[in-house]
Amino acid sequence: MPEIKNSAAVAIIGGGVIGLAIARALALRGVRDVLIVERSNLGAEASSAAAGMLAPQAEADSADDFFRLCCQSRDLYPGFAQSLLEESGIDIELETSGTLYLAFTEEDEGELEKRYEWQTKAGLEVEKLSGDMAKLLEPSISNGVRAALRFPLDTQVENRRLISALATANEALGVKVLTGVSVDSLSIKRNRVTGIETSRGFVACEKVVIAGGAWTSQVINEPLPNPRIEPVRGQMVSFEATPQIARHVIYSPRGYIVPRRQGRLLAGSTTEYAGFDKRVTAAGVQSIVASALEITPAIAALPLTSTWAGLRPRAADGLPVLGPCAEIAGVFYATGHYRNGILLTPVTAELLARAIVDEEVSPPLQIFSPDRFQLVSVR
Ligand SMILES: Cc1cc2nc3c(=O)[nH]c(=O)nc-3n(C[C@H](O)[C@H](O)[C@H](O)COP(=O)(O)OP(=O)(O)OC[C@H]3O[C@@H](n4cnc5c(N)ncnc54)[C@H](O)[C@@H]3O)c2cc1C
Structure with a gap:
């Protein structure tokens, strides 16, 4: 050595x-x-292993210090991406198409309503959409969609x-x-x-x-x-989608899909306390695919190209x-x-x-x- x-x-x-x-x-x-x-x-x-979402508004329940830190970081991304491109020649594929959050049940609608209320009161950019309006934006999403929020500033990067x-x-x-x-x-x-x-x-x-x-x-x-x-395991599934089936990152309360360039479509994830075990399980893949299918039935016809898992670092x-x-x-x-x-x-x-x-x-x-x-x- x-x-x-x-x-x-x-x-x-x-x-x-x-x-x-x-x-x-x-x-x-x-x-x-x-x-x-x-x-x-x-x-x-x-x-x-991550999905690369930059989505503080889609995930937050209140405007606390953590939320403010997340928004501050999201807002640094355009300059950060540009500097990295100049320094490395590599485009980190920062998207600006925004994030949709879909409601499929009455309970989901209640969640969305609460999020919409506190975020509009806090002066944040968020749009409330009917199910039909959401489908106009993203025709592939399921007919079961009852309502949606659109967060124009929440986006994604190719991690x-x-x-x-x-x-x-x-x-x-x-x-x-x-x-x-x-x-x-x-x-x-x-x-x-x-x-x-x-x-x-x-x-x-x-x-x-x-x-x-x-x-x-x-x-x-x-x-x-x-x-x-503590390690918190998250499993992921990737599909081949050419042509791509969505433009936005799309969440429901049970999962999300992330459209990438070159026809990759990611779906996630699980939240599991499994020690340092990074293996993918049948139950994990099943739950991710079920949530993705709820968001868009178009998933059913896509080739499943890979699965993986990673460990999120969670403090006490x-x-x-x-x-x-x-x-x-x-x-x-x-x-x-x-x-x-x-x-x-x-x-x-x-x-x-x-x-x-x-x-x-x-x-x-x-x-x-x-x-x-x-x-x-x-x-
Ligand atoms: C499935 C999944 C989806 C996710 N999606 C998102 C998302 O959409 N958006 C988002 O913002 N975040 C997401 N995350 C979270 C995000 O991936 C992590 O918070 C982030 O990558 C943590 O970065 P890190 O550098 O701290 O950790 P890591 O990337 O784990 O890096 C730590 C490194 O330290 C090394 N190391 C550890 N111990 C030692 C040692 N003793 N000596 C030398 N090296 C050591 C490890 O080998 C490792 O490479 C997701 C995570 C997972 C698993």
Whole structure:
């Protein structure tokens, strides 16, 4: 085995979208010697498994701090996509066709009505449609549709191209990457991080970003706060749809379909506590296909081309864990993005880079601080 580089200015644990985007943001701010340590390949886990929806309004029940963070990140996407195109030559296929949310039952209609009410009161862009109007927009949706909401600003991105774009941009910016190397623990002396212990030896560094997705809690050692990140399995199914059968991302309360370019149509997903097991199950595929068929019977004739599963990183309170750790100097968290890590990538990278380079702890980093878990464990 060749020797690995044994020091870095900032070491990032995990090369998913979050680690990759933070590395890029640091390099763009002039930080030299940024190192990503990835146990597998870049983007191999949740980041490539995701559906790529950027849909805070379709998913939220109230305008809380988390919702505001999600909207802030969604609104950063056009500039982020353009910069990535210039830096990498890769188009991340940010769509602007919007998201539809369909109601098929009386209960679904009640849900939609509540969402419409709070969002219009909050001044957000949302349109209420009758079933017929929804079908005019998307003729393939089922005749059973009773009503719909359209969120013109909620959209989607091709997350696998996002990984490639970030990796290419990082290469051009001089970010170093170690793949196939796992981080075992952080080395902490006198309340300060001094480096990371890896499967290929010690790497000295004064700053470490923990971006290990669903595996984050495995590298966290005492006395670091432990957000108790759990893996939450999501299964996905992909169909071949040429010509494409929809333009919008389309949700129902039970599932969603995501039309991609080149005739891919994704359908998801499940929410399962199955440990680190990433296998696809018959029951998972059955429930995804049933929800997709409810949205559009046109699914029935499409060839099913692939299935996969990924592990969403969920913290004990379901919220992201972002920013510096107060007790241990040099340790930064960027994890717990759960169902919204693709959406939250640009804002996470910005906030973390500002905290690492300028020592700025902005309001979102106070709200989503890792220290909230320190307090829980002390009590
Ligand atoms: C089925 C599914 C659908 C989803 N759909 C959406 C969606 O539509 N929109 C959205 O915004 N989000 C979605 N998500 C959530 C999103 O995928 C995640 O929140 C996001 O990818 C998390 O990114 P990450 O970089 O933190 O984690 P990951 O992509 O999992 O990356 C973490 C990386 O860290 C590495 N690692 C872990 N431990 C170590 C270690 N000790 N040493 C070295 N490397 C280590 C892992 O190998 C991995 O590559 C979905 C997720 C799933 C599973």
